[in-house]
Amino acid sequence: MSTYFTTAAITICHQRRGEGDRVYTLLAANGGRLEAIADGSGKILSKLAGHLEPFSEAVVTLVQRGTTTKLTGAVCRRRFLNIARTVERMQAAGACLRLCRELIGVGQDDPQPYALLRDALTALDDGAAPEVRDAVPTVFALQLSSLLGWRPQLDRCGRCNAGVASGSFDLPAGALLCVSCARSVSGAAALGIETVQYLRSVLKDPLPAAAAVPASADTRRTAKQMANDLVAYHATAKSA
Ligand SMILES: [Zn+2]
Structure with a gap:
């Protein structure tokens, strides 16, 4: 059974995995620290990546199936743009x-x-x-x-x-x-x-x-x- 949930989150880091997938380590308002996989196939990752850049807060949609959490949506809520200036x-x-x-x-x-x-x-x-x-x-x-x-x-x-x-x-x-x-x-x-x-x-x-x-x-x-x-x-x- 799959459970869908939405939460505000900040990207801690990410790394590549397998065939172009990306594993995001997020700190979320609901769920604490999470590891979520963004599917590299199709256009999912390319659509999500811009919303999950370092020093930004996003609202993410996650799907939990067993022990795996997949990242299916992300909308940037706030970008801390001044941080990258110095x-x-x-x-x-x-x-x-x-x-x-x-x-x-x-x-x-x-x-x-x-x-x-x-x-x-x-x-x-x-x-x-x-x-x-x-x-x-x-x-x-x-x-x-x-x-x-x-x-x-x-x-x-x-x-x-x-x-x-x-x-x-x-x-x-x-x-x-x-x-x-x-x-x-x-x-x-x-x-x-x-x-x-x-x-x-x-x-x-x-x-x-x-x-x-x-x-x-x-x-x-x-x-x-x-x-x-x-x-x-x-x-x-x-x-x-
Ligand atoms: Zn003492």
Whole structure:
């Protein structure tokens, strides 16, 4: 039996398969991350491809038969045209798409990552100031991790539960450790008060506002490194 459904979706990536077919990895409002095949025969793919370009949002029609999902229709809803105008914006948007590919499993049906990705692309498309633009992938990484159940614990020590304002971030615990507990853990990255406050703010505010939270270049750099470490840790765990 075939099930038809329509959903808004953003293309994460695509690859060729077999005789000119194309497999699209989509992040959808309804269905989460999906892999859908566009038939290369006839005129289907050539009709769809233009609507599914990178950095655009489309309404797609999908047909589910058993474990196979076919893409039968796509109409572009919004093209984030300004993203392609500068290398820096393209790199920032590309980083967000890569995070979706690395962290979200196929079949994780939750509409929130889709809304978050759309907010990130919108912020980049709207022509944010350079420091805001550069903060988008970091904020996206932290907020996506939170949506997927890996929200960093930054108010209490992950070992002794004492209140903490700074300390060392322990990736396996997903938590900040106080100075005394951190002594028994190797490899936990030190986070100062300013960085901890910055991380708490960007986890609390919605994306466009979170990317505009003011911080020193040093704080942004430390937060970016922490977000990268968090993502790498969970991406490795997911693929293991
Ligand atoms: Zn402690």
